Amino acid sequence: MSTRHRLAALAAAIGIGAVLATGTATAASAHDTLDGTDPAQGSTVTSLSAVSLTFSADPLGTDGATVIQLIGPDKKYYETACPDLNGPVVSSPVALGAAGTYEVLWRVVSSDGHPISGSYTFDYAPGGPATPAAAGSAKPVCGPAASEPSESPAAEASADAGLWIGLGIGAVVLIGVGVGAWALARGRRS
Numbered sequence: 321m322s323t324r325h326r327l328a329a330l331a332a333a334i335g336i337g338a339v340l341a342t343g344t345a346t347a348a349s350a351h352d353t354l355d356g357t358d359p360a361q362g363s364t365v366t367s368l369s370a371v372s373l374t375f376s377a378d379p380l381g382t383d384g385a386t387v388i389q390l391i392g393p394d395k396k397y398y399e400t401a402c403p404d405l406n407g408p409v410v411s412s413p414v415a416l417g418a419a420g421t422y423e424v425l426w427r428v429v430s431s432d433g434h435p436i437s438g439s440y441t442f443d444y445a446p447g448g449p450a451t452p453a454a455a456g457s458a459k460p461v462c463g464p465a466a467s468e469p470s471e472s473p474a475a476e477a478s479a480d481a482g483l484w485i486g487l488g489i490g491a492v493v494l495i496g497v498g499v500g501a502w503a504l505a506r507g508r509r510s
């Protein structure tokens with residue numbers, strides 16, 4: 321086997337090692353994503369009895385960690401109970417107050433154990449004067465406010481650790497395969 325062949329074998333080994341390292345690191349740090357909401361972001365509703373969020377995987381039902389808050393144009397809270405977790409769908413019953421822009425704040429624990437959160441708005445334009453307006457609540461109906469960072473520093477650090485562990489394993493595999501390829505090439509030549 322020529323030096324060129326040996327270099328080609330080594331390049332292939334590096335490629336395999338890099339793919340393994342990247343795959344391991346990605347699997348270790350993938351959060352669930354919010355796939356859809358009802359009502360949709362930026363939409364206008366004429367009536368509404370619940371807010372539903374659908375995620376890419378089933379969020380973990382950790383006690384108190386699943387939050388949906390609906391904040392009205394008067395900054396009051398219009399959710400009427402704690403959220404329900406049903407597979408990938410998280411929903412809360414709501415009763416809307418005055419017409420205007422409502423903001424949905426949400427937080428769940430991703431299936432990989434990391435807290436994730438976000439917010440979006442929709443508009444409420446009630447169908448007619450017959451629609452009774454709910455009074456809303458000055459405080460969140462279910463636990464403290466959800467307006468916290470989407471990732472705690474600890475969760476971020478552990479995700480980083482996962483990445484480095486993945487890269488470390490990849491590097492070890494890469495070196496092992498490289499040495500193996502080199503030994504094979506040497507054996508063939510002699």
Ligand SMILES: [Cu+2]
Pocket residue numbers: 348349350351352430432433434479
């Ligand atoms: Cu994650």
